[in-house]
Amino acid sequence: CVMCASACLRMSVVQGMSGSRFVAFAQQKGLCMTAAGAVVDGNVEGGKGALKDVRKRDVDGRVRSFEEIPHTGRNGWINLVKFWRENRFQQLHKHMEQTFNALGPIYRETVGTLSSVNILLPSDISELFKSEGLHPRRMTLQPWATHREIRNHRKGLFLKNGEEWRSDRLQLNKEVMLSEAMKRFLPLLDDVAKDFCRMLQGKVERDGRGKESKSTLTFDPSPDLFRFALEASCHVIYGERIGLFSSSPSLESQKFIWAVERMLTTTPPLLYIPPRLLVQVGASLWTQHATAWDHIFSHAEARIQKAYQRLTSSQGRGSVTKGQYNGVLGQLMEKGQLSLDLIKANITELMAGGVDTTAVPLQFALFELGRNPEVQDMVRQQVRTSWAQAGGDPRKALQGAPLLKATVKEVLRLYPVGITVQRYPVTDIVLQNYHIPAGTMVQACLYPMGRSTQVFEDPLRFDPGRWLGSRRGDGAGFRSLSFGFGARQCVGRRIAENEMQLLLMHILLNFRLSVPSSDDLKTNLTLILQPETPPKITFSQL
Ligand code: HEM
Numbered sequence: 001c002v003m004c005a006s007a008c009l010r011m012s013v014v015q016g017m018s019g020s021r022f023v024a025f026a027q028q029k030g031l032c033m034t035a036a037g038a039v040v041d042g043n044v045e046g047g048k049g050a051l052k053d054v055r056k057r058d059v060d061g062r063v064r065s066f067e068e069i070p071h072t073g074r075n076g077w078i079n080l081v082k083f084w085r086e087n088r089f090q091q092l093h094k095h096m097e098q099t100f101n102a103l104g105p106i107y108r109e110t111v112g113t114l115s116s117v118n119i120l121l122p123s124d125i126s127e128l129f130k131s132e133g134l135h136p137r138r139m140t141l142q143p144w145a146t147h148r149e150i151r152n153h154r155k156g157l158f159l160k161n162g163e164e165w166r167s168d169r170l171q172l173n174k175e176v177m178l179s180e181a182m183k184r185f186l187p188l189l190d191d192v193a194k195d196f197c198r199m200l201q202g203k204v205e206r207d208g209r210g211k212e213s214k215s216t217l218t219f220d221p222s223p224d225l226f227r228f229a230l231e232a233s234c235h236v237i238y239g240e241r242i243g244l245f246s247s248s249p250s251l252e253s254q255k256f257i258w259a260v261e262r263m264l265t266t267t268p269p270l271l272y273i274p275p276r277l278l279v280q281v282g283a284s285l286w287t288q289h290a291t292a293w294d295h296i297f298s299h300a301e302a303r304i305q306k307a308y309q310r311l312t313s314s315q316g317r318g319s320v321t322k323g324q325y326n327g328v329l330g331q332l333m334e335k336g337q338l339s340l341d342l343i344k345a346n347i348t349e350l351m352a353g354g355v356d357t358t359a360v361p362l363q364f365a366l367f368e369l370g371r372n373p374e375v376q377d378m379v380r381q382q383v384r385t386s387w388a389q390a391g392g393d394p395r396k397a398l399q400g401a402p403l404l405k406a407t408v409k410e411v412l413r414l415y416p417v418g419i420t421v422q423r424y425p426v427t428d429i430v431l432q433n434y435h436i437p438a439g440t441m442v443q444a445c446l447y448p449m450g451r452s453t454q455v456f457e458d459p460l461r462f463d464p465g466r467w468l469g470s471r472r473g474d475g476a477g478f479r480s481l482s483f484g485f486g487a488r489q490c491v492g493r494r495i496a497e498n499e500m501q502l503l504l505m506h507i508l509l510n511f512r513l514s515v516p517s518s519d520d521l522k523t524n525l526t527l528i529l530q531p532e533t534p535p536k537i538t539f540s541q542l
Contacts, residue, residue, distance in 0.1 A: 069117060069434045070103040076110035080272055083111055089268045090524045093419045093447040100448050106432040112272030114139075116422070116441045117431070120452060122475030124431045125444040129478070129485050133426035135162050136488040139441055141527075143270040143286075147293045150279065154341045156349035157491065165488075168346060171337050172491050175328045176350075182494050183395065184325045185236045186502075189495070190394035192232045192241075193502040197510050199245040200224070204511075204539050214541045218516055222363050222534035226257050229359040232499050237350055238307045239327030252299070259295035260355055262288060265526040300348040304329065308340075350492060357417050358496050360530050364415040364521070365407065365504060367535040368462045371518035375462060379403050380508045387509060398501055406464035408500050412482035414462065416446040417528045421484045446481055447529065455479060512540040 073079050082088065088095050096118060099107055105121050116139075119125060140159065148155050157168040175181050208215030227244040230253055234242045244253055266289040270278065278286040307329050326334075328350065332343045369376040379401075386400030398404065420443040429436045436442060451459045456466070456479070467480070483490040483497075490496070507513070515537060522532040 063430055064434045066435050066437060066440070069106055069108045071108040071110075072099060072103075074110065076112050076115070079110060080112040083272070084269075090526075092268075092525050093523065093529060096419070096445050097448040097451060100445070100452075104432075105454075106434060113274065114272055114441075116443045117436060118420075118443045118445050119431055120445045120449040120455070121432075122449070122455060122478035124475075125449075125478045125481065126475045127429055127431060128423055128425060128442050128444060131425035131427050131429050131438075132423045132486060132488070134487075135166055136486060137161050137424045138488065139422040139443075141267060141271070143267055143275045143289055144293070146275040146279065147290050148345075150290070151294070151297075153297065154345040156342075156345040156347075158349045158353065168338065168342060169487070169491065171332065171335075172328075172346060174335075175331045176491055177494055181331075182498065185328075185495065186394050186498055188235045188239075188325075188327075189232055189499050189502050192228065192235055193499075193506045195245055196224070196228045196231075196503060197506040200507070200539065201510065201541070204541055208539075208541075210541070216538060216540040218536055218538040220534045220536050221366065221539075222359070225359040225362045226355060227253070228503065229355045229357075229362075229499070230257060232358075233351060233354040233495075234303070235327070236495055237328045237347060237354070238303050239325065239330050240303065240307065255295065256299040257355065259292045259299070260352055261526075263292035263296060263352070264356060264528060266292065267527045268525065296352050297348055300351050301344070303351075304344055304347060308333065354492055354495065356528055356530075357492070358499050360528060361408070361411050361415060361417060362500055362503060363531060363534055365411045365500065366507070366513055366537045367515060367521060367531075368411060368414070369407070369504075369508075370513040370515035370535075370537055372462050373514070375407075375464060376508070376513060379407055379464065379504075383505050383508050387505065394498075394502060397505065398498065401501075401505065402468060403464055404501050404505060405497070406467040407504065408497060409467050409480055409482075410462060410464040413450040413456070413480065414460075415523065415529055416450060416482045418482070418484075419447040419525060419529055420445050421481055444478075444481060449479070449481075507539075510542060512542055514538040514540070 099109070099118070100120055105124065106117065106119050108115065108117050119128065140161075145155065145159050147153075148159065157165055157172060160168060176185075204215045204217040207219075208217035210216050227249060231242060231244040234240050242253060243249065266285055269285060270289060275286060307327070311326060311330055311333055325331075329343065329347055332338055332347075333340075338346070369379070382401050382403045383397075387397045389400060390396035422441055422443045424439055424441055425436065426438055428438050431442070449455050453459055478485075483493040515535060517536075521535055523529055524532045
């Protein structure tokens with residue numbers, strides 16, 4: 001309104017997430033400011049239930065203080081003990097869902113030394129991202145940072161902030177995010193996906209049962225999917241095939257897969273206690289975490305050395321064919337914009353971030369397609385037509401199959417790899433009519449959002465079609481955030497999306513999927529959301 005159009009500048013002392021006090025000049029709007037996303041006629045998204053009540057309480061039109069935000073208990077250490085005792089680290093996604101149900105669409109939580117404000121409505125999330133600034137910041141994964149500091153490794157973009165982050169990020173965007181880069185790596189991903197399906201055909205023929213050359217096999221495909229994701233990552237990142245679909249895949253690669261898994265599982269409990277403290281007391285949790293990272297680093301180091309020698313020797317012999325693609329590593333080395341140390345740091349992060357993040361959603365995808373045969377048939381129908389018209393061009397095939405893209409989006413809505421996206425707003429903001437000081441850690445909670453009736457119609461139904469067609473309204477663009485948002489969104493997004501879509505496409509062209517049990521999957525959180533027990537899938541040759 002006209003009266004609050006003239007915002008006033010106010011100096012406020014605000015409480016940062018780490019408890020440090022600092023003074024910020026914050027833009028604080030006048031009295032008649034509405035809650036982020038509240039619409040004039042009083043309707044809220046979804047229009048029903050608890051959320052409406054929260055806003056109704058605001059009768060005096062006052063912006064409520066940070067302290068008034070509903071919370072789960074002021075003492076972080078008591079909360080930490082509860083988390084340990086009730087094994088809540090593994091069920092944090094469910095804990096968040098229950099807490100939103102109990103406290104409404106915004107709450108504060110302190111666990112150990114970590115405090116956050118948690119939100120789930122798209123309109124609030126959109127308000128948060130408006131204030132992320134030029135150098136958006138996520139919660140630092142302190143155990144990862146401490147490992148780099150103790151071992152004297154450089155940090156890659158995942159762990160960097162400010163101008164340092166931005167300069168690495170701009171270089172990496174050119175190699176993995178831009179459409180020119182996608183054109184280069186798409187055929188590599190397609191080759192790996194096709195080889196995977198050949199391997200799967202062999203396995204089903206060899207071990208399956210059936211007649212007239214149509215066999216069926218039921219098994220847990222998760223170990224194969226991890227191998228697929230590692231093979232695909234190595235091909236795109238190092239420009240190298242490592243033969244993981246052979247009958248005797250290397251033990252070294254299997255060890256890498258185990259190390260990433262260990263590194264992920266040991267991260268969450270370490271987030272709530274200062275890692276330096278654990279280093280000093282030689283806690284076994286810390287030792288396991290650091291050893292897992294050491295393994296990841298040495299695996300990457302060996303591959304980088306090999307690729308470096310290959311590249312320099314072929315350059316020396318003048319045998320690098322112009323236009324030949326040597327993976328992301330080759331591109332970064334050729335361009336020479338990043339030092340070798342920084343290339344190593346970033347490539348190692350891409351490798352650590354690139355395997356489980358795609359292998360796990362693929363398990364969920366096969367399961368959901370298996371237990372929803374009508375959806376599976378619709379997607380297959382579209383994929384078949386598109387593949388037939390694409391003349392073997394994977395890019396065209398994907399472009400002609402929007403339902404396949406929507407399938408991946410739908411899988412990540414129900415099973416987001418990372419259950420939250422965090423930001424520290426650079427100015428004060430107002431969410432649900434509560435004042436949030438600049439510098440507060442705010443988490444957009446993707447798992448509860450994906451399952452909220454306030455945000456999605458019939459949220460538990462697996463329905464990729466819900467993503468087709470345009471949608472308008474408050475925060476409509478902020479319902480699918482599994483890769484994060486804006487300049488700091490997942491840098492591996494294009495690799496991940498294409499890798500998953502291509503694999504699903506080739507599987508659907510070759511097999512009918514079903515599941516021996518269509519009960520809901522129980523999930524656990526390591527650092528990423530995983531099935532408690534990997535689901536068995538039945539693959540029937542078409
Ligand atoms: C389904 C698969 C994946 C999902 C859902 C996912 C999700 C995410 C999310 C939510 C973020 C934080 C974004 C933000 O703060 O806005 C992120 C960051 C990141 N991801 Fe992924 N990711 C996936 C696959 C990958 C792959 C395949 C790679 C590597 C090839 C990768 C590497 C990274 C890196 C390096 C960052 C840090 C980017 C930065 O800070 O600038 N991710 N990812």
